[in-house]
Amino acid sequence: MRKGNFITAAGILSFSLVFLLLPFMGGQSYGGAPEKIKVGASVALTGKFAGGGVDVADGYKLAQKHINEDGGIYVKEYDKKLPIEIIIYDDESDPNKTVARLEKLNSVDKVVAYLGGFSSAMNTAGLAIAEKNKVPWVGVTIAAEGVFSQGFKYTFAPCMFSFMEVTAFYDALDSLPESQRPKKIANFELQSDWGIECGKYLKEFGQKRGYEITLTEKYAKGTSDFSSLIMAAKAAGCDAVFSVPTPPQSMTLIKQMKELGYAPPVTCFIRGPDLSNYWEVMGKDANYILTCGEWSPDMKYPGNERLVKDFREEKKTEIIGMQVGCGYGAVQVLADAIERGGTLDSKAIRDALTKTDMVTVRGHVTFDERGIGMVPYSLCQWQNGKLEVVTNPDHTTAKVVPAPPWDQR
Amino acid sequence: MPLKLKKTIAPGLVTAFLFCLPLFLSGDYYLTMVCSLFLYVTISQSWNLLGGYTGQINVGQSAFFGTGALVARLLWTGGLPFIPALLCGAFSSVLLSLVIGIPALRLRGHYFAIGTLAVAWIAFLLAENLFPGVTFLPGKYVATYSLLPRYYLYLVIMLSTILVVFLVVHSRMGLAMEAIREDEEAAQASGVNMTKYKVIAFVISSFFVGLAGGAFAYFHVSYYWYLPFILMWCFEPILITFIGGAGTLWGPIIGSFCYVALKEVFALTLGEVNVLIFGAVFIFIILFFPKGIIGVPEKLQEHLSKKAKSRQSARQKV
Numbered sequence: 247m248r249k250g251n252f253i254t255a256a257g258i259l260s261f262s263l264v265f266l267l268l269p270f271m272g273g274q275s276y277g278g279a280p281e282k283i284k285v286g287a288s289v290a291l292t293g294k295f296a297g298g299g300v301d302v303a304d305g306y307k308l309a310q311k312h313i314n315e316d317g318g319i320y321v322k323e324y325d326k327k328l329p330i331e332i333i334i335y336d337d338e339s340d341p342n343k344t345v346a347r348l349e350k351l352n353s354v355d356k357v358v359a360y361l362g363g364f365s366s367a368m369n370t371a372g373l374a375i376a377e378k379n380k381v382p383w384v385g386v387t388i389a390a391e392g393v394f395s396q397g398f399k400y401t402f403a404p405c406m407f408s409f410m411e412v413t414a415f416y417d418a419l420d421s422l423p424e425s426q427r428p429k430k431i432a433n434f435e436l437q438s439d440w441g442i443e444c445g446k447y448l449k450e451f452g453q454k455r456g457y458e459i460t461l462t463e464k465y466a467k468g469t470s471d472f473s474s475l476i477m478a479a480k481a482a483g484c485d486a487v488f489s490v491p492t493p494p495q496s497m498t499l500i501k502q503m504k505e506l507g508y509a510p511p512v513t514c515f516i517r518g519p520d521l522s523n524y525w526e527v528m529g530k531d532a533n534y535i536l537t538c539g540e541w542s543p544d545m546k547y548p549g550n551e552r553l554v555k556d557f558r559e560e561k562k563t564e565i566i567g568m569q570v571g572c573g574y575g576a577v578q579v580l581a582d583a584i585e586r587g588g589t590l591d592s593k594a595i596r597d598a599l600t601k602t603d604m605v606t607v608r609g610h611v612t613f614d615e616r617g618i619g620m621v622p623y624s625l626c627q628w629q630n631g632k633l634e635v636v637t638n639p640d641h642t643t644a645k646v647v648p649a650p651p652w653d654q655r
Numbered sequence: 656m657p658l659k660l661k662k663t664i665a666p667g668l669v670t671a672f673l674f675c676l677p678l679f680l681s682g683d684y685y686l687t688m689v690c691s692l693f694l695y696v697t698i699s700q701s702w703n704l705l706g707g708y709t710g711q712i713n714v715g716q717s718a719f720f721g722t723g724a725l726v727a728r729l730l731w732t733g734g735l736p737f738i739p740a741l742l743c744g745a746f747s748s749v750l751l752s753l754v755i756g757i758p759a760l761r762l763r764g765h766y767f768a769i770g771t772l773a774v775a776w777i778a779f780l781l782a783e784n785l786f787p788g789v790t791f792l793p794g795k796y797v798a799t800y801s802l803l804p805r806y807y808l809y810l811v812i813m814l815s816t817i818l819v820v821f822l823v824v825h826s827r828m829g830l831a832m833e834a835i836r837e838d839e840e841a842a843q844a845s846g847v848n849m850t851k852y853k854v855i856a857f858v859i860s861s862f863f864v865g866l867a868g869g870a871f872a873y874f875h876v877s878y879y880w881y882l883p884f885i886l887m888w889c890f891e892p893i894l895i896t897f898i899g900g901a902g903t904l905w906g907p908i909i910g911s912f913c914y915v916a917l918k919e920v921f922a923l924t925l926g927e928v929n930v931l932i933f934g935a936v937f938i939f940i941i942l943f944f945p946k947g948i949i950g951v952p953e954k955l956q957e958h959l960s961k962k963a964k965s966r967q968s969a970r971q972k973v
Binding site for chain 1: 681682683684685687688691780783784787788789791792794797800875876877878879882887919922923926927929930
C-alpha cells in the first residue's frame, strides 16, 4: 500500500473514532436519587415502518409529558416523585440497529427499562436483547404468540395477540342476529407466524363456537394478485372472510374483491384497515370492513380524553393513529410497575410487571405467566368514514353492520 | 530490518490491538458496534474481490449471506457444535455460488448484475415462505450468552477475509482477475481463462459471505428467518465498497468504518435527518470522488498539480 493511502486511511479512521465517541462524553450523576427515571426505546422513525413507529413514539412522548406534568413517578426507595425521561432512538426499520440501540440504551444511557419498537421484526430482535440484559421490556406492536413461548422472563406485551383477535372476530359474528350471522368462513392465511397462528385459532375456536372454516387459502407476504383466493371463496359461498394482510395487501384485496363482485357480509382484516388514513385511500370501499380495535379515541377509559385532547391540540389534527394510544398505554403500565416496585432496580420492576393489574387508556391490563397482556378484545368497523368500536367487553360505540353489495356502500 | 518483516509490523500491531480491544471497551454497546463493523468489512471485502477486483457486479450477496446464516443456525440449534455448523453454512454458500455462478458468469455487465439480483430475490421469497417464523436460541444458550466469543468470531472471519483477498490480489490469480475487470476481450486474447478466474473469485467471495452469515446466526438471539436474506445485504456491501474505494484493499475497510461509525453518530445526533445527510454524502463521493475516499488524496494531488501547471503556463505566456 502506498504511504499516502495509509496516512489517509489512518487519518479518516482516527477522525471517525473521535467523532463516534463525542456523543457519549456527557456527564452522569452518581450516588443518591437520580435526577430522572431513564427509560429507553428503539423505534422505527425512518424507513419502511416509520408510519407506525412515529405513532408509537408520539404515544410515548405524550405519556411522558402527562406523567411529568403530574409530578413524575413516586419511587419509595427515594421517597419522592421522579420525572421520567424516555430516550427514543431511531432504528431505521432495521432489526440490526434495534440490537445496537438497545445495547446503547443499556450500557451507555443506563435505562431501567425498555419500551418496544414498531413491527414484529424489530420487536423480536429487541425483546431478545432485553432478556439477555435482564432489563424489563414492555412492547405493544407484536401479535404472534409464539414469540412469547420461549420462557423469557423480562418481556411484556400489553396488546392483542392472535388468539384475542380471533376471539374478537367470533364475538363480532355472534353479535349479529341469527338470521344475518355468517355460516361459512374463508380464511385467507398470510404465510407468517402471525397469520399461521390466527389460522390455527380460527379453526380451533370456530369448532367450539359453531362456525365452519369452509376454505383456507394461503398467500405470501409479497402477493399482489388474490383473484384465485377470491374466486375460490366466492365459489364456496363463504359469507365471511378473515385475514391479517399487510397494509398494501389489505387495499389490493378490497379492490380485487370489488372487481370480482365478491361482497361477503363480513370482511375482517386485522391489519391494514386499522390505519387512520385507510378511509382516505379507499373511500366508500372501506365501509363495513372490520379491523383491529386495540385503541380508539372514543374509548371511555380514564385518561383517554386527556390523551386525545392534548394530541389534537399539539399535532393540530383530528386523526390519531391507533398506535398512539397503544404506546401511551405501554408507558402507563411501565410507570405503574416502577411505582409498585418502589425502586429502580430492573429485577424489582420486572417482578412488579408480572403483578400488573390496572386500567390504562386502552382498558384493563394484566399479564399471564408468559408476559402476554390480557387486554380487552376489541374490534372496530369502518362505518361512514369513522372507525367505530363494535366489540369490546366494556363499551362499544356502534353495532356490527353486515356489508351490503358493493354498489350500495 | 528486512523489508518483508517491516511490512508485517503494522498489520501485526493492528491485529494485536483488535484482539485486546474488548479489554478497553466497557459495555455491550461498543462491542456490538465493533462486531457490526467487522461484519460489514467482511461482506464488503468479499464483494470487493468479485466486484472491485474482477469487475463482476454481484447484486445477489444476500442469497449467499442468508444461506450461510440459515444452514449454520439450523444445524447449530439442531445440536451440531457451532464451528462445524458455521463451516457447513459457508460451504452451502459455495455450493450455491457454483450452481448459480457457472451459468450466471456467462452473462456480462448489467445482465450479470440483474441475474444475481434475481437470485437474491428468489432466495428471499423462498426463505420467507418456507420459514415464516422466528428463530430463537434455545434457553440454555440465552442464559450463557456473551458477546466476547461473538466478537472474536467476527474478528477472525474479518481478518481471514482480508488476508485471503490480499494474497489473491497479490498473486497471478489477482492479476488475471484485474485483467478481466479492465478488458475481458483483451484478457481472453492474452490467454486468461475467464470463466475459471471469475468462478474462483465468486467461490472465495461466497465462502466468506457465508461465514459472515453464520456469524450473524451466532450473534443474534432471535430474528425472523428471512432477515439475512433481505436485499439490504446486497446493496450495503456495494455502497460501502464504493464509499471506501472499489478494487482496493483499504476501500471496504474505510467504507465500513464510515458507514457504521458515521451513520451511527448521524442517527444518534441528527434524528430522522440522518438518512438525508448520509445520502447526500454518498452522492457527493460518487460524483466528485469516483475512486472513493481512498482516492481523495490522489484527486486532490491531481487538482493541485493541474492548478500549478496552469499557473506556470500563465506565467510563461506573460
